[in-house]
Amino acid sequence: MGKKMSDTAVNNMGTQAQKLAAENNPLITADGIPLKQKLAKTTRKMKMRALLLTMPLVLFIIVSFVIPIGQMLHRGFYNPAVSNVMPNFSIAIKDWDETTGEMPSDEILKVFVEDLALARKNREVGKTVGNMATRINYELPGSRSLFTKTARRADKITEGPYLDELIAIDKKWDNHNLWRTVKRASNDYTISFFLAALDLKYDENGEISRADPLYQIYVPILMKTLMLSALITFLCFLIAYPVSYLLSTLPLRTSNLLMILVLLPFWTSLLVRTSAWIAMLQTEGIINDIMVYLGIIGDDGRIQMIYNQTGTVISMVHILLPFMILPLYSVMKTIPPSYMRAAKSMGATNSYAFRKVYFPQTIPGIAAGTLLVFILAIGYYITPALVGGSDGIFISNLIADHIRKTLNWSLGSALAAILLVVVLIFYWMYNRLVGVDKLKFG
Amino acid sequence: MQGAEKNNMAVNKSATDTSYVRFENVQKSYDGEVLVVKDLNLDIQKGEFVTMLGPSGSGKSTCLMMLAGFEPATHGEIFLDDRPINTVPPHKRGIGMVFQNYALFPHMTVAENLAFPLEVRGMSRSDQEDRVKKILDLVELPQMAGRRPAQLSGGQQQRVAVARALVFEPDLVLMDEPLGALDKQLREQMQYEIKHIHENLGVTVVYVTHDQTEALTMSDRVAVFEDGVIQQLSSPESLYESPQNSFVAQFIGENNKLNGVVEKVSKGICQVRTDDGTLLHAEKVNVEGVGDKTTLSLRPERIELDPPKGTKNVVKGRVEELIYLGDHIRVRMNVAGNSEFIVKVRNRADKRPLKEGQDAKIGWLAEDCKALDYVGQL
Numbered sequence: 001m002g003k004k005m006s007d008t009a010v011n012n013m014g015t016q017a018q019k020l021a022a023e024n025n026p027l028i029t030a031d032g033i034p035l036k037q038k039l040a041k042t043t044r045k046m047k048m049r050a051l052l053l054t055m056p057l058v059l060f061i062i063v064s065f066v067i068p069i070g071q072m073l074h075r076g077f078y079n080p081a082v083s084n085v086m087p088n089f090s091i092a093i094k095d096w097d098e099t100t101g102e103m104p105s106d107e108i109l110k111v112f113v114e115d116l117a118l119a120r121k122n123r124e125v126g127k128t129v130g131n132m133a134t135r136i137n138y139e140l141p142g143s144r145s146l147f148t149k150t151a152r153r154a155d156k157i158t159e160g161p162y163l164d165e166l167i168a169i170d171k172k173w174d175n176h177n178l179w180r181t182v183k184r185a186s187n188d189y190t191i192s193f194f195l196a197a198l199d200l201k202y203d204e205n206g207e208i209s210r211a212d213p214l215y216q217i218y219v220p221i222l223m224k225t226l227m228l229s230a231l232i233t234f235l236c237f238l239i240a241y242p243v244s245y246l247l248s249t250l251p252l253r254t255s256n257l258l259m260i261l262v263l264l265p266f267w268t269s270l271l272v273r274t275s276a277w278i279a280m281l282q283t284e285g286i287i288n289d290i291m292v293y294l295g296i297i298g299d300d301g302r303i304q305m306i307y308n309q310t311g312t313v314i315s316m317v318h319i320l321l322p323f324m325i326l327p328l329y330s331v332m333k334t335i336p337p338s339y340m341r342a343a344k345s346m347g348a349t350n351s352y353a354f355r356k357v358y359f360p361q362t363i364p365g366i367a368a369g370t371l372l373v374f375i376l377a378i379g380y381y382i383t384p385a386l387v388g389g390s391d392g393i394f395i396s397n398l399i400a401d402h403i404r405k406t407l408n409w410s411l412g413s414a415l416a417a418i419l420l421v422v423v424l425i426f427y428w429m430y431n432r433l434v435g436v437d438k439l440k441f442g
Numbered sequence: 443m444q445g446a447e448k449n450n451m452a453v454n455k456s457a458t459d460t461s462y463v464r465f466e467n468v469q470k471s472y473d474g475e476v477l478v479v480k481d482l483n484l485d486i487q488k489g490e491f492v493t494m495l496g497p498s499g500s501g502k503s504t505c506l507m508m509l510a511g512f513e514p515a516t517h518g519e520i521f522l523d524d525r526p527i528n529t530v531p532p533h534k535r536g537i538g539m540v541f542q543n544y545a546l547f548p549h550m551t552v553a554e555n556l557a558f559p560l561e562v563r564g565m566s567r568s569d570q571e572d573r574v575k576k577i578l579d580l581v582e583l584p585q586m587a588g589r590r591p592a593q594l595s596g597g598q599q600q601r602v603a604v605a606r607a608l609v610f611e612p613d614l615v616l617m618d619e620p621l622g623a624l625d626k627q628l629r630e631q632m633q634y635e636i637k638h639i640h641e642n643l644g645v646t647v648v649y650v651t652h653d654q655t656e657a658l659t660m661s662d663r664v665a666v667f668e669d670g671v672i673q674q675l676s677s678p679e680s681l682y683e684s685p686q687n688s689f690v691a692q693f694i695g696e697n698n699k700l701n702g703v704v705e706k707v708s709k710g711i712c713q714v715r716t717d718d719g720t721l722l723h724a725e726k727v728n729v730e731g732v733g734d735k736t737t738l739s740l741r742p743e744r745i746e747l748d749p750p751k752g753t754k755n756v757v758k759g760r761v762e763e764l765i766y767l768g769d770h771i772r773v774r775m776n777v778a779g780n781s782e783f784i785v786k787v788r789n790r791a792d793k794r795p796l797k798e799g800q801d802a803k804i805g806w807l808a809e810d811c812k813a814l815d816y817v818g819q820l
């Protein structure tokens with residue numbers, strides 16, 4: 001009995017001592033190392049291993065994603081065509097103050113003529129006079145021939161005044177705005193391409209202003225891309241909602257079979273699917289044939305449903321539909337039928353129960369599906385290219401044009417960067433409205 | 443007190459035979475091959491608490507769903523207040539319902555959940571608030587109005603579910619295993635509370651459970667289901683004291699079984715020869731007559747160790763296993779060829795303790811032993 005008492009007393013003292021220690025200084029393990037240090041040491045290995053395991057993915061993302069996108073963004077601002085071709089001149093022109101209204105000094109023009117003569121002999125890819133002329137032509141349309149023509153005769157000019165000699169070759173050199181544009185283009189970093197992508201330009205006075213109506217193409221196409229994407233998203237939602245509902249309520253065996261039908265398009269090539277729509281929708285195609293056969297339209301009144309916006313919308317709704325169905329289905333699957341039953345047992349009609357009980361619970365799926373489809377649609381390229389004609393193209397098709405055909409990579413990059421920003425803005429608004437942590441993708 | 447009166451009223455009413463809910467020859471099949479409910483006949487009086495008790499898959503929920511209107515009856519008719527309701531859609535039946543997973547709407551607060559049936563009925567905002575406040579007081583959750591169901595504990599969710607089924611003052615409330623998700627202690631507390639609410643409000647409750655203790659403690663009457671058939675419908679007491687067949691005897695409470703053949707019947711008492719030759723006396727319940735095979739049913743607490751002289755049944759058994767349970771000792775014995783024979787021996791200082799392997803004399807009254815339908819090999 002006595003022994004027991006003293007035992008508890010010792011124990012009490014022990015816990016009190018511990019409490020005191022915790023208040024005054026950090027906890028110490030049995031071997032005298034502070035607990036925090038010891039814990040960090042024992043978990044370090046685990047952390048290292050977790051890091052090693054994620055390393056391949058991190059590297060892959062950096063190499064395949066972060067670097068290319070970074071380069072693209074950089075490319076939109078950076079275009080060294082002039083300094084590549086005429087390195088000395090691009091430095092010398094910096095000394096000219098264009099705001100005074102005077103032409104560049106003779107010394108600067110001397111460097112210009114010498115560099116031009118030298119550049120003409122350069123055959124290195126990307127460093128020819130042609131490259132530079134193209135670059136300046138972006139800013140001052142129609143100026144390309146001036147540079148190639150002058151370059152051919154540059155080595156004939158031996159002494160000044162150089163401006164007069166240049167004017168002798170072509171009167172266009174007697175133009176303050178031309179030289180201002182040349183100076184601007186000599187800078188490696190420029191926002192000209194972003195201005196162009198937003199249908200803006202530098203005017204004669206060097207101020208930023210709207211481009212000529214004839215050249216305003218990018219903003220309208222971007223707007224059309226957004227409008228059509230919104231329309232496609234909405235149509236996808238209208239079709240996918242009842243389909244997903246059916247899938248989620250059918251017995252598993254039937255719903256699995258139907259799910260395969262939904263996913264079937266994923267297993268065929270995008271090209272094949274789009275081509276199938278061409279066969280369906282063209283004026284001599286199946287749908288027109290049927291309508292003519294049924295007498296809905298006359299043979300001479302066949303409807304143009306492809307190579308325009310209609311074609312783009314129809315085939316993209318079809319192609320993007322699974323991305324709407326899957327998140328909706330996965331959310332609906334988790335809503336037990338007892339909710340609707342509970343609502344009805346409390347006196348709600350079918351439609352009231354649907355509106356107040358079922359629909360609100362599917363919002364995370366709707367949000368995920370619409371975000372997915374909308375963002376995929378904004379950047380879509382192949383389908384509009386194949387079935388969009390000239391009317392149903394998206395901004396991506398213009399980007400591709402600049403990258404592959406006109407080789408104006410800077411403008412392509414600027415357009416792509418703007419598209420990226422638009423997507424991010426939408427994502428941000430979405431996050432504010434719905435909350436991304438509430439989305440359910442599947 | 444008031445509740446007891448209500449119960450009496452229900453009993454009186456049953457005498458005049460005006461049932462509130464009536465199942466008439468109801469059958470139900472989901473697939474056209476198997477009858478999940480076979481010829482169900484059931485009368486429930488107004489204000490009664492009736493429990494459907496049975497193993498999983500016996501068709502209890504199906505009956506409830508037919509009553510609520512979510513499943514059509516394949517055959518037969520269901521009456522509510524003497525009106526056939528087979529063609530009445532669920533939202534017009536005015537039946538409150540508590541689901542096993544509670545089915546509280548996750549996107550609404552507790553108050554919104556409770557106001558839902560009132561909103562549906564077009565009740566004014568202020569009336570809604572009054573009702574919600576009153577019902578929250580009843581289930582003792584007045585502070586929880588603004589919470590979401592996910593922020594409540596299981597027991598609190600359960601109370602809200604009950605409150606929601608009651609808030610629009612239905613005359614009939616159905617509950618499908620409403621306490622299944624709760625731990626034992628909470629379940630017992632909620633049993634009491636639901637019973638209390640039933641007594642206070644006087645609503646008719648049809649309750650489904652597979653837990654016999656729950657059924658016995660809460661109900662006025664219990665319908666024991668098996669395989670789509672009601673095996674017995676009676677008060678908890680008579681269910682335990684006089685089971686009508688072997689299934690009920692087996693399903694309700696603990697039960698010893700002995701197989702034998704009826705040799706003689708007189709004054710409601712059978713003489714039964716067990717398979718190993720012992721002669722026993724049992725009350726005739728569910729056997730035809732002499733020559734029938736029968737299974738005797740006997741509650742472990744009705745068996746006495748060292749029975750007094752004159753006890754009708756006295757046999758010897760060998761003690762196989764002893765389990766000490768404090769207030770009593772569970773003794774597993776080998777009696778008349780059954781080695782799973784359980785005897786509950788009260789823990790008393792004056793009785794000498796049993797030992798494993800020893801022989802003991804046990805006995806019981808003929809009335810405590812029921813001769814029921816033969817269930818086959820034990």
Ligand SMILES: Nc1ncnc2c1ncn2[C@@H]1O[C@H](COP(=O)(O)OP(=O)(O)O)[C@@H](O)[C@H]1O
Nearest residue numbers: 472473478496497498499500501502503504505
């Ligand atoms: N919706 C349904 N479709 C097909 N069979 C069902 C359905 N609901 C229940 N069943 C079947 O009916 C039988 C009885 O089920 P149920 O009424 O839920 O039993 P309990 O509630 O007593 O456990 C079970 O065999 C079950 O498989």
Ligand SMILES: [Mg+2]
Nearest residue numbers: 499502503504
């Ligand atoms: Mg059930």
